[in-house]
Amino acid sequence: MGIIRRTKSVEMLLDEFQKDSGAISVIELIKRVNSKINKTTVYRVLDNLEDDGILHSFLDKNGIKWYAKCYDCSTAGHSDAHPHFQCINCGKVDCLTLEVNIPKIPDREVMVAQVLIQGKCKACFV
């Protein structure tokens, strides 16, 4: 449906993505804005921001929902085919700008590919 009114909840949530460059899990967001915004509202605002092409979402290894800022998306559609990287040590998740080449598959029409890469991030990889 998308965002229509510029409410406090919208401002506050967008602000979190302003100061955090990586992806943020909904659980983490709910914790951060707890006592300010109800969790139902958090889910709904994020959903709207995704419809508007401002955020995109994906599930991590444990089926938990994460959101991150979009760069090349719009209400017309998401081009968030980029892979996501989750550190198995600190849990941080980032969008990777690199492209993963998905080969053509015989007898099948490929439409979207989700790539979740796990490993150690810069801070944890010594």
Next chain:
Amino acid sequence: MGIIRRTKSVEMLLDEFQKDSGAISVIELIKRVNSKINKTTVYRVLDNLEDDGILHSFLDKNGIKWYAKCYDCSTAGHSDAHPHFQCINCGKVDCLTLEVNIPKIPDREVMVAQVLIQGKCKACFV
């Protein structure tokens, strides 16, 4: 922990993977063996079979757990780096034998990559 005893539950579940070449969701399995095996047992047996390198698991687009037969795995470790293909029309999920090349990423150590490809399968792609 792995399977130690050859019980009816183990036979019955392995049988499902014998007659079904693709992946099967736990939800579907529970439905199929319902009234024969308790859902807790289904989860536990599948978990054991994964430990034994007989099945491997992954989450689909909706965070639902699926299992499929392993080919090159063992108790020593899973080599299930192959991508999984989910048909957006009929919902069927298959393991793809092709390899997806994950490039090296600067400052990060890549350990595992999960690739879930969505599109239309042979039957649904006309």
Next chain:
DNA sequence: TAATTTAATGCAACTGAGTTGCAAATATAA
């Protein structure tokens, strides 16, 4: 600026996949 409209919010209760603890059942070794 006040009144009106309609989107956004909070709350409580719910859903559903997956988990846990424990007593009872059953496969396997002795």
Next chain:
DNA sequence: TTATATTTGCAACTCAGTTGCATTAAATTA
């Protein structure tokens, strides 16, 4: 056949995410 250790069923639980509905508050209009 008996002993013992694994497996199972059951019921109750967890927890991320959803739904319905009454209330609140943006934004529009008069």
